Amino acid sequence: VYFYSAPENFNEEMLRGKRVIVTGASSGIGEQMAYHLARMGAHVLVTARTEAKLQKVVERCRELGAASARFVSGSMEDTAFAEEVVKEAENTWGGLDMLILNHIGHSYFNYFDGDVDHIRKLLETNFLSYVAMTVTALPMLKESEGNIVVVSSVAGKAPGPFAAPYSATKFALDGFFSSLRHEFIIENVNVSITLCILGYIDTDNAMQAVSHAIKVAPSPKEECALEIIRSGALRQHELHYPPGILGTAGSLRYGHKIWHKDKLLSLSWPQTPSS
Numbered sequence: 001v002y003f004y005s006a007p008e009n010f011n012e013e014m015l016r017g018k019r020v021i022v023t024g025a026s027s028g029i030g031e032q033m034a035y036h037l038a039r040m041g042a043h044v045l046v047t048a049r050t051e052a053k054l055q056k057v058v059e060r061c062r063e064l065g066a067a068s069a070r071f072v073s074g075s076m077e078d079t080a081f082a083e084e085v086v087k088e089a090e091n092t093w094g095g096l097d098m099l100i101l102n103h104i105g106h107s108y109f110n111y112f113d114g115d116v117d118h119i120r121k122l123l124e125t126n127f128l129s130y131v132a133m134t135v136t137a138l139p140m141l142k143e144s145e146g147n148i149v150v151v152s153s154v155a156g157k158a159p160g161p162f163a164a165p166y167s168a169t170k171f172a173l174d175g176f177f178s179s180l181r182h183e184f185i186i187e188n189v190n191v192s193i194t195l196c197i198l199g200y201i202d203t204d205n206a207m208q209a210v211s212h213a214i215k216v217a218p219s220p221k222e223e224c225a226l227e228i229i230r231s232g233a234l235r236q237h238e239l240h241y242p243p244g245i246l247g248t249a250g251s252l253r254y255g256h257k258i259w260h261k262d263k264l265l266s267l268s269w270p271q272t273p274s275s
Protein backbone atom coordinates (compact mmCIF):
# COMPACT_ATOMS: atom_id res chain seq x y z
CA VAL A 1 0.00 0.00 0.00
CA TYR A 2 1.33 3.40 -0.95
CA PHE A 3 1.09 5.40 2.27
CA TYR A 4 1.62 8.79 0.69
CA SER A 5 -0.11 10.34 -2.27
CA ALA A 6 2.00 10.73 -5.38
CA PRO A 7 1.05 13.45 -7.88
CA GLU A 8 -0.70 12.03 -10.96
CA ASN A 9 0.33 14.53 -13.59
CA PHE A 10 3.66 16.12 -14.28
CA ASN A 11 3.91 19.88 -14.52
CA GLU A 12 7.27 21.59 -15.00
CA GLU A 13 6.24 24.11 -12.29
CA MET A 14 6.79 21.26 -9.80
CA LEU A 15 10.52 21.85 -10.12
CA ARG A 16 10.48 25.64 -9.76
CA GLY A 17 12.59 26.69 -6.78
CA LYS A 18 13.49 23.07 -5.92
CA ARG A 19 17.03 22.38 -4.74
CA VAL A 20 18.51 19.59 -6.88
CA ILE A 21 21.90 17.81 -7.00
CA VAL A 22 22.79 16.14 -10.33
CA THR A 23 25.88 13.91 -10.39
CA GLY A 24 27.76 13.07 -13.59
CA ALA A 25 26.47 16.32 -15.08
CA SER A 26 29.50 17.38 -17.15
CA SER A 27 28.25 15.37 -20.16
CA GLY A 28 25.57 13.02 -21.48
CA ILE A 29 22.24 12.51 -19.72
CA GLY A 30 23.35 14.32 -16.55
CA GLU A 31 24.21 17.47 -18.51
CA GLN A 32 20.79 17.36 -20.23
CA MET A 33 19.04 16.92 -16.87
CA ALA A 34 20.82 20.03 -15.57
CA TYR A 35 19.53 22.04 -18.57
CA HIS A 36 15.94 20.84 -18.15
CA LEU A 37 16.03 21.65 -14.43
CA ALA A 38 17.48 25.09 -15.16
CA ARG A 39 14.74 25.79 -17.69
CA MET A 40 12.18 24.77 -15.05
CA GLY A 41 13.63 27.30 -12.58
CA ALA A 42 15.28 24.91 -10.11
CA HIS A 43 18.42 25.52 -8.03
CA VAL A 44 21.04 23.14 -9.43
CA LEU A 45 24.29 21.83 -8.00
CA VAL A 46 26.17 19.79 -10.61
CA THR A 47 29.18 17.59 -10.06
CA ALA A 48 31.72 15.46 -12.00
CA ARG A 49 35.53 15.45 -12.24
CA THR A 50 36.16 17.89 -15.12
CA GLU A 51 35.97 21.44 -13.81
CA ALA A 52 36.17 23.14 -17.25
CA LYS A 53 33.10 21.24 -18.51
CA LEU A 54 31.14 21.89 -15.31
CA GLN A 55 31.90 25.59 -15.59
CA LYS A 56 30.28 25.62 -19.04
CA VAL A 57 27.28 23.62 -17.85
CA VAL A 58 26.73 26.07 -15.00
CA GLU A 59 26.95 29.05 -17.37
CA ARG A 60 24.36 27.48 -19.68
CA CYS A 61 22.10 26.68 -16.69
CA ARG A 62 22.17 30.36 -15.69
CA GLU A 63 21.28 31.40 -19.27
CA LEU A 64 18.38 28.94 -19.28
CA GLY A 65 16.86 30.47 -16.13
CA ALA A 66 18.07 28.38 -13.19
CA ALA A 67 17.15 29.88 -9.80
CA SER A 68 20.85 29.35 -9.06
CA ALA A 69 23.60 27.14 -10.48
CA ARG A 70 26.93 26.01 -9.03
CA PHE A 71 29.33 23.11 -9.28
CA VAL A 72 31.70 21.03 -7.17
CA SER A 73 34.36 18.99 -8.97
CA GLY A 74 35.95 15.78 -7.76
CA SER A 75 35.96 12.02 -8.11
CA MET A 76 33.23 9.75 -6.76
CA GLU A 77 35.83 7.01 -6.35
CA ASP A 78 36.29 8.67 -2.96
CA THR A 79 33.21 8.43 -0.72
CA ALA A 80 34.48 11.44 1.29
CA PHE A 81 34.00 13.53 -1.86
CA ALA A 82 30.48 12.13 -2.32
CA GLU A 83 29.59 13.29 1.20
CA GLU A 84 31.25 16.66 0.59
CA VAL A 85 28.95 17.36 -2.37
CA VAL A 86 25.87 16.88 -0.18
CA LYS A 87 27.39 19.08 2.56
CA GLU A 88 27.91 21.78 -0.06
CA ALA A 89 24.17 21.69 -0.81
CA GLU A 90 23.39 21.89 2.90
CA ASN A 91 25.73 24.85 3.44
CA THR A 92 24.44 26.69 0.38
CA TRP A 93 20.72 25.99 0.46
CA GLY A 94 20.09 24.75 4.00
CA GLY A 95 18.17 21.79 2.54
CA LEU A 96 17.65 19.53 -0.46
CA ASP A 97 14.61 18.44 -2.48
CA MET A 98 15.96 16.02 -5.09
CA LEU A 99 19.12 13.93 -5.30
CA ILE A 100 19.81 12.62 -8.81
CA LEU A 101 22.50 9.91 -8.77
CA ASN A 102 23.68 9.46 -12.33
CA HIS A 103 27.51 9.31 -12.65
CA ILE A 104 29.44 6.20 -13.72
CA GLY A 105 33.14 5.46 -13.76
CA HIS A 106 34.81 4.26 -16.95
CA SER A 107 34.46 0.57 -17.81
CA TYR A 108 34.85 -1.51 -20.96
CA PHE A 109 32.47 -3.31 -23.34
CA ASN A 110 34.14 -6.69 -23.88
CA TYR A 111 34.70 -10.14 -22.35
CA PHE A 112 35.40 -9.97 -18.59
CA ASP A 113 39.19 -9.62 -18.28
CA GLY A 114 39.54 -11.01 -14.74
CA ASP A 115 40.53 -7.68 -13.21
CA VAL A 116 39.08 -7.73 -9.69
CA ASP A 117 40.54 -4.31 -8.78
CA HIS A 118 38.59 -2.74 -11.63
CA ILE A 119 35.35 -4.14 -10.19
CA ARG A 120 36.27 -2.88 -6.70
CA LYS A 121 36.90 0.64 -8.06
CA LEU A 122 33.76 0.57 -10.17
CA LEU A 123 31.71 -0.48 -7.14
CA GLU A 124 33.14 2.48 -5.21
CA THR A 125 32.21 4.89 -7.99
CA ASN A 126 28.94 3.45 -9.34
CA PHE A 127 27.49 2.05 -6.11
CA LEU A 128 29.10 3.04 -2.78
CA SER A 129 29.18 6.75 -3.58
CA TYR A 130 25.42 6.55 -4.32
CA VAL A 131 24.88 5.00 -0.88
CA ALA A 132 27.15 7.55 0.85
CA MET A 133 25.36 10.51 -0.76
CA THR A 134 21.99 9.05 0.19
CA VAL A 135 23.02 8.57 3.83
CA THR A 136 24.31 12.15 4.08
CA ALA A 137 21.31 13.64 2.26
CA LEU A 138 18.60 11.67 4.07
CA PRO A 139 17.95 14.09 6.98
CA MET A 140 17.41 16.93 4.46
CA LEU A 141 15.27 14.77 2.16
CA LYS A 142 13.10 13.66 5.11
CA GLU A 143 12.60 17.29 6.01
CA SER A 144 11.57 18.25 2.45
CA GLU A 145 9.73 14.95 1.73
CA GLY A 146 11.94 14.86 -1.32
CA ASN A 147 13.10 12.46 -4.01
CA ILE A 148 16.04 10.15 -4.64
CA VAL A 149 16.54 9.29 -8.32
CA VAL A 150 18.92 6.44 -9.16
CA VAL A 151 19.98 6.09 -12.80
CA SER A 152 20.49 2.46 -13.80
CA SER A 153 20.36 0.39 -16.96
CA VAL A 154 18.76 -2.64 -18.54
CA ALA A 155 22.17 -4.14 -17.76
CA GLY A 156 21.12 -3.83 -14.10
CA LYS A 157 17.94 -5.88 -14.64
CA ALA A 158 18.66 -8.28 -17.50
CA PRO A 159 22.35 -9.13 -17.87
CA GLY A 160 23.87 -9.44 -21.31
CA PRO A 161 27.46 -10.12 -22.39
CA PHE A 162 30.45 -7.72 -22.34
CA ALA A 163 29.40 -5.58 -19.38
CA ALA A 164 30.02 -7.84 -16.35
CA PRO A 165 31.68 -5.27 -14.00
CA TYR A 166 29.25 -2.48 -14.98
CA SER A 167 26.24 -4.80 -14.77
CA ALA A 168 27.28 -5.91 -11.27
CA THR A 169 27.33 -2.32 -10.02
CA LYS A 170 23.88 -1.64 -11.50
CA PHE A 171 22.37 -4.80 -9.96
CA ALA A 172 23.80 -3.66 -6.62
CA LEU A 173 21.90 -0.39 -6.97
CA ASP A 174 18.61 -2.24 -7.53
CA GLY A 175 19.20 -4.50 -4.53
CA PHE A 176 20.08 -1.66 -2.19
CA PHE A 177 17.63 1.03 -3.25
CA SER A 178 14.63 -1.24 -3.84
CA SER A 179 15.17 -2.73 -0.37
CA LEU A 180 15.54 0.75 1.15
CA ARG A 181 12.26 1.80 -0.51
CA HIS A 182 10.47 -1.03 1.33
CA GLU A 183 11.95 0.18 4.63
CA PHE A 184 10.84 3.75 3.96
CA ILE A 185 7.30 2.52 3.34
CA ILE A 186 7.29 0.42 6.54
CA GLU A 187 8.63 3.34 8.58
CA ASN A 188 6.51 6.08 6.96
CA VAL A 189 9.56 7.87 5.60
CA ASN A 190 8.10 10.08 2.90
CA VAL A 191 11.13 10.12 0.60
CA SER A 192 10.54 8.60 -2.84
CA ILE A 193 13.09 6.39 -4.60
CA THR A 194 12.93 6.15 -8.41
CA LEU A 195 15.09 3.56 -10.15
CA CYS A 196 15.62 4.42 -13.84
CA ILE A 197 16.11 1.45 -16.17
CA LEU A 198 17.54 2.85 -19.38
CA GLY A 199 18.21 1.23 -22.75
CA TYR A 200 20.79 2.47 -25.25
CA ILE A 201 20.94 6.31 -25.20
CA ASP A 202 22.81 8.49 -27.71
CA THR A 203 25.45 9.97 -25.38
CA ASP A 204 28.94 10.43 -26.85
CA ASN A 205 30.56 7.99 -24.42
CA ALA A 206 28.00 5.20 -24.86
CA MET A 207 28.06 5.50 -28.66
CA GLN A 208 31.85 5.48 -28.68
CA ALA A 209 31.79 2.31 -26.56
CA VAL A 210 29.13 0.26 -28.33
CA SER A 211 28.11 1.66 -31.73
CA HIS A 212 30.38 -0.91 -33.45
CA ALA A 213 28.54 -3.72 -31.66
CA ILE A 214 24.94 -2.56 -31.33
CA LYS A 215 23.28 -1.49 -34.54
CA VAL A 216 19.90 -0.40 -33.18
CA ALA A 217 19.29 3.35 -33.05
CA PRO A 218 19.95 4.81 -29.60
CA SER A 219 17.24 6.89 -27.92
CA PRO A 220 17.74 10.67 -27.52
CA LYS A 221 19.47 11.88 -24.36
CA GLU A 222 17.35 15.06 -24.14
CA GLU A 223 14.06 13.11 -23.95
CA CYS A 224 15.62 10.53 -21.64
CA ALA A 225 16.74 13.29 -19.25
CA LEU A 226 13.25 14.80 -19.15
CA GLU A 227 11.65 11.40 -18.47
CA ILE A 228 14.02 10.85 -15.54
CA ILE A 229 13.10 14.19 -13.95
CA ARG A 230 9.41 13.57 -14.61
CA SER A 231 9.38 10.12 -13.02
CA GLY A 232 11.30 11.43 -9.99
CA ALA A 233 8.86 14.32 -9.50
CA LEU A 234 5.93 11.90 -9.84
CA ARG A 235 7.55 9.68 -7.18
CA GLN A 236 7.39 6.59 -9.44
CA HIS A 237 9.18 3.47 -8.24
CA GLU A 238 10.69 2.68 -11.64
CA LEU A 239 11.12 4.31 -15.01
CA HIS A 240 11.68 2.12 -18.08
CA TYR A 241 13.07 4.22 -20.95
CA PRO A 242 12.57 3.84 -23.87
CA PRO A 243 9.10 2.53 -23.02
CA GLY A 244 8.83 -1.26 -23.14
CA ILE A 245 12.60 -1.73 -23.04
CA LEU A 246 12.10 -4.79 -20.83
CA GLY A 247 9.72 -7.42 -22.19
CA THR A 248 7.25 -9.36 -20.07
CA ALA A 249 9.83 -11.92 -18.93
CA GLY A 250 12.36 -9.21 -18.15
CA SER A 251 14.08 -9.96 -21.43
CA LEU A 252 15.73 -7.28 -23.55
CA ARG A 253 13.76 -5.95 -26.47
CA TYR A 254 16.57 -5.98 -29.02
CA GLY A 255 19.70 -6.59 -26.96
CA HIS A 256 20.22 -10.03 -28.48
CA LYS A 257 21.66 -8.39 -31.59
CA ILE A 258 25.24 -7.74 -30.56
CA TRP A 259 28.19 -7.78 -32.94
CA HIS A 260 31.61 -8.95 -31.81
CA LYS A 261 34.63 -8.93 -34.14
CA ASP A 262 32.41 -8.76 -37.26
CA LYS A 263 30.21 -11.66 -36.13
CA LEU A 264 26.57 -11.30 -35.13
CA LEU A 265 26.38 -13.20 -31.87
CA SER A 266 23.48 -15.51 -31.24
CA LEU A 267 22.54 -14.90 -27.64
CA SER A 268 20.16 -16.82 -25.44
CA TRP A 269 17.68 -14.04 -24.75
CA PRO A 270 14.15 -14.93 -25.80
CA GLN A 271 13.48 -13.77 -29.36
CA THR A 272 10.73 -11.29 -30.09
CA PRO A 273 8.50 -11.46 -33.20
CA SER A 274 10.40 -8.50 -34.70
CA SER A 275 13.86 -10.06 -34.34
Ligand SMILES: NC(=O)C1=CN([C@@H]2O[C@H](COP(=O)(O)OP(=O)(O)OC[C@H]3O[C@@H](n4cnc5c(N)ncnc54)[C@H](OP(=O)(O)O)[C@@H]3O)[C@@H](O)[C@H]2O)C=CC1
Binds near residue numbers: 027029205
Ligand atom coordinates in the same frame (compact mmCIF):
# COMPACT_ATOMS: atom_id res chain seq x y z
N1 LIG B 1 24.11 6.14 -22.45
C1 LIG B 1 23.56 4.92 -22.35
O1 LIG B 1 23.38 4.19 -23.35
C2 LIG B 1 23.09 4.44 -21.04
C3 LIG B 1 23.35 5.12 -19.84
N2 LIG B 1 22.86 4.61 -18.67
C4 LIG B 1 23.14 5.29 -17.42
O2 LIG B 1 22.89 6.68 -17.53
C5 LIG B 1 23.81 7.40 -16.71
C6 LIG B 1 24.51 8.46 -17.52
O3 LIG B 1 25.14 7.84 -18.61
P1 LIG B 1 25.80 8.71 -19.79
O4 LIG B 1 25.20 10.05 -19.80
O5 LIG B 1 25.82 7.88 -21.00
O6 LIG B 1 27.29 8.81 -19.23
P2 LIG B 1 28.50 9.80 -19.63
O7 LIG B 1 29.68 8.94 -19.80
O8 LIG B 1 28.11 10.74 -20.73
O9 LIG B 1 28.63 10.69 -18.31
C7 LIG B 1 29.19 10.17 -17.15
C8 LIG B 1 29.36 11.31 -16.18
O10 LIG B 1 29.98 10.79 -15.00
C9 LIG B 1 31.15 11.58 -14.74
N3 LIG B 1 32.17 10.73 -14.13
C10 LIG B 1 32.93 9.78 -14.73
N4 LIG B 1 33.78 9.24 -13.84
C11 LIG B 1 33.56 9.87 -12.66
C12 LIG B 1 34.14 9.78 -11.37
N5 LIG B 1 35.12 8.93 -11.11
N6 LIG B 1 33.67 10.60 -10.39
C13 LIG B 1 32.68 11.48 -10.64
N7 LIG B 1 32.09 11.61 -11.84
C14 LIG B 1 32.52 10.82 -12.84
C15 LIG B 1 31.57 12.14 -16.09
O11 LIG B 1 32.30 13.35 -15.98
P3 LIG B 1 33.87 13.47 -15.75
O12 LIG B 1 34.53 12.57 -16.72
O13 LIG B 1 34.09 14.93 -15.95
O14 LIG B 1 34.10 13.08 -14.33
C16 LIG B 1 30.21 12.43 -16.70
O15 LIG B 1 29.74 13.67 -16.25
C17 LIG B 1 24.74 6.36 -16.09
O16 LIG B 1 24.32 6.02 -14.80
C18 LIG B 1 24.59 5.17 -17.03
O17 LIG B 1 24.85 3.96 -16.38
C19 LIG B 1 22.13 3.48 -18.62
C20 LIG B 1 21.85 2.79 -19.75
C21 LIG B 1 22.31 3.21 -21.05
Ligand SMILES: C[C@H](CCC(=O)O)[C@H]1CC[C@H]2[C@@H]3C(=O)C[C@@H]4C[C@H](O)CC[C@]4(C)[C@H]3CC[C@]12C
Binds near residue numbers: 206
Ligand atom coordinates in the same frame (compact mmCIF):
# COMPACT_ATOMS: atom_id res chain seq x y z
C1 LIG C 1 22.98 -4.02 -25.10
C2 LIG C 1 22.05 -3.01 -24.46
C3 LIG C 1 20.96 -2.74 -25.47
C4 LIG C 1 19.77 -3.52 -25.16
C5 LIG C 1 18.52 -2.85 -25.57
O1 LIG C 1 17.58 -3.60 -25.82
O2 LIG C 1 18.46 -1.63 -25.63
C6 LIG C 1 22.65 -1.68 -24.05
C7 LIG C 1 21.62 -0.90 -23.17
C8 LIG C 1 22.40 -0.23 -22.09
C9 LIG C 1 23.81 -0.31 -22.55
C10 LIG C 1 24.97 -0.10 -21.59
C11 LIG C 1 24.78 0.90 -20.59
O3 LIG C 1 24.02 0.74 -19.69
C12 LIG C 1 25.72 2.03 -20.61
C13 LIG C 1 27.12 1.56 -20.52
C14 LIG C 1 27.76 2.88 -20.75
C15 LIG C 1 29.16 2.80 -21.17
O4 LIG C 1 29.60 4.13 -21.45
C16 LIG C 1 29.26 1.97 -22.41
C17 LIG C 1 28.73 0.61 -22.32
C18 LIG C 1 27.46 0.39 -21.52
C19 LIG C 1 27.83 -0.83 -20.70
C20 LIG C 1 26.26 0.05 -22.42
C21 LIG C 1 26.43 -1.24 -23.23
C22 LIG C 1 25.20 -1.63 -24.04
C23 LIG C 1 23.93 -1.66 -23.23
C24 LIG C 1 23.98 -2.80 -22.24
